[in-house]
Amino acid sequence: MTLHDHPTSLDAFTADWEAWHLRRDAALAQEHGFLAVTGLYWPDTGPQRLPGVPGTWSAGDEGVTVVLDDEEELVVDGTPVRGRHTFGGIPERGGTEAAWGDTVIEVAERGGRYVIRPRDPRHPLRTGFTGTPAYAPDPRWVVTGTYTAFAEPRPTTVGAVVEGLQHVYDAPGTIRFGIDGLTPDLTAFTGGTPGTLLVLFSDATSGVTTYGAGRALHVDAPAPDGTVVLDFNRATNLPCAYTDFATCPLPPAGNRLPVAVEAGERIPHERRRTAR
Structure with a gap:
């Protein structure tokens, strides 16, 4: 005890x-904890741009896919990613992350649906936390x-x-x-x-x-x-x-x-x- x-x-x-x-x-x-989350997005089959993150995002049978513009780059598991990238194999209540400068982009599955949450350490909720x-x-x-x-x-x-x-x-x-x-x-x-x-x-x-x-x-x-x-x-x-x-x-x-x-x-x- x-x-x-x-x-x-x-x-x-x-x-x-x-x-x-x-x-x-x-x-x-923490730098990329929940107080740093700037949005909650539910991607679907139609590509869409999301505030505060690069590329266009969609979701389908393969998982969540991002298509980056020519000058854009993410870092996934330490590896730079350009162009098209699919985040596959995410289990329920699991997730993965992609880095974009100081921002971390969480890609997860909740309740059978994919979710995207950017985490920016400069978010006022975090910087103003007392x-x-x-x-x-x-x-x-x-x-x-x-x-x-x-x-x-x-x-x-x-x-x-x-x-x-x-x-x-x-x-x-x-x-x-x-x-x-x-x-x-x-x-x-x-x-x-x-x-x-x-x-x-x-x-x-x-x-x-x-x-x-x-x-x-x-x-x-x-x-x-x-x-x-x-x-x-x-x-x-x-x-x-x-x-x-x-x-x-x-x-x-x-x-x-x-x-x-x-x-x-x-x-x-x-x-x-x-x-x-």
Whole structure:
């Protein structure tokens, strides 16, 4: 177990959380992170020019294709590209990148559709970023739950912040825990590293003090007896909390808590007038 699972003192607990919070903001502010995204484009069969990137772009059975003018060049996987280039073999929720000067062009697939997102480190959302508001850390929001695995992971379809888009995630099991006299079962998705879990949830603070579409909670691998630690102080915003150029999933219906989880990241400064 890590320190934040079983804090030895409030000072140590707070210091550990503050270091985590600083790392989170630093990751957000990376040169080509989500704060640098300048647009969200859905190419189709008809070639089109996109703001802030060279060439004409289209999508078809082969994947996404760009046709560059004579004086234009991209760098893909370290190799200069001129003329016509096709980005093929992109898996769902996967992507590749092409460099154009300081700009990185993300080519990805989301919900069965291709997407193009330029990332310019000079974007005002990134250069003006001052950090993410959050509730003060409180040990009472570190709770113990019980993970129950399904016999086989269950493909689970959820909506997205983009109208008409759907995401499908593997749900390996559920997590039950106690909160305000309730014992909800949260659907858990596969986490980013082996054995870990990801919980997408909303609660009574959503759209009030936290971003309306929901937040994410990363959970360490369960103990042999199924015990897991849920540290809601580390509930994080999804990229869509900061920018309209994201395709974030919505929480499964059963992960909408009727209580106020007053812990973790709050509505970003950039979203306070447009919270949903």
